[in-house]
Amino acid sequence: DAGVIQSPRHEVTEMGQEVTLRCKPISGHDYLFWYRQTMMRGLELLIYFNNNVPIDDSGMPEDRFSAKMPNASFSTLKIQPSEPRDSAVYFCASSRQGETGELFFGEGSRLTVL
Amino acid sequence: GDSVTQMEGPVTLSEEAFLTINCTYTATGYPSLFWYVQYPGEGLQLLLKATKADDKGSNKGFEATYRKETTSFHLEKGSVQVSDSAVYFCALTDYKLSFGAGTTVTVRA
Numbered sequence: 658d659a660g661v662i663q664s665p666r667h668e669v670t671e672m673g674q675e676v677t678l679r680c681k682p683i684s685g686h687d688y689l690f691w692y693r694q695t696m697m698r699g700l701e702l703l704i705y706f707n708n709n710v711p712i713d714d715s716g717m718p719e720d721r722f723s724a725k726m727p728n729a730s731f732s733t734l735k736i737q738p739s740e741p742r743d744s745a746v747y748f749c750a751s752s753r754q755g756e757t758g759e760l761f762f763g764e765g766s767r768l769t770v771l
Numbered sequence: 772g773d774s775v776t777q778m779e780g781p782v783t784l785s786e787e788a789f790l791t792i793n794c795t796y797t798a799t800g801y802p803s804l805f806w807y808v809q810y811p812g813e814g815l816q817l818l819l820k821a822t823k824a825d826d827k828g829s830n831k832g833f834e835a836t837y838r839k840e841t842t843s844f845h846l847e848k849g850s851v852q853v854s855d856s857a858v859y860f861c862a863l864t865d866y867k868l869s870f871g872a873g874t875t876v877t878v879r880a
């Protein structure tokens with residue numbers, strides 16, 4: 658079975674540019690999570706969806722960040738405009754209903770904002 | 772809110788040494804507890820879990836026991852290999868997963 662698929666794996670952009678990260682969760686999973694990982698802050702939950710509906714976005718750092726899940730097989734995390742402090746690895750993860758805690762992670766998108 | 776605290780690293784060991792990574796939790800209810808592992812350049816993977824007090828999770832030679840009396844879930848492995856070099860995260864869930872800061876483990880041949 659295919660795991661969680663993220664793209665791009667690496668992104669280098671300049672400050673002020675728009676960045677879009679993409680995620681395809683495992684088929685049949687009802688929950689989708691976006692995490693950010695940095696050396697300073699560790700692993701932070703940004704937002705999660707249940708059945709395509711955003712449930713908790715309290716971890717989204719500011720209005721420059723937005724996330725959508727238009728259908729069960731696709732989600733995006735957008736940063737506009739990007740800033741150097743947004744440089745991090747962004748992970749998408751998915752899980753099944755009733756198995757909260759058993760997350761399947763993608764390989765991550767490493768973002769560098771110059 | 773609910774949280775976990777795990778020992779700071781980095782931890783450096785020789786092959787075949789015994790590994791322990793301490794994890795304690797704070798929770799108002801009865802959360803499930805997890806250990807995740809992250810190998811270099813990869814996403815996190817579930818290593819083991821325990822859903823109630825006195826449960827022991829085990830996988831790939833790693834073990835952890837859910838201790839309600841000490842609010843702990845320490846990870847142990849009796850004989851580590853170079854391939855166990857990774858970052859290990861303790862986590863708990865009530866309705867969403869909360870991760871510890873991670874412990875970097877390096878095993879030398």
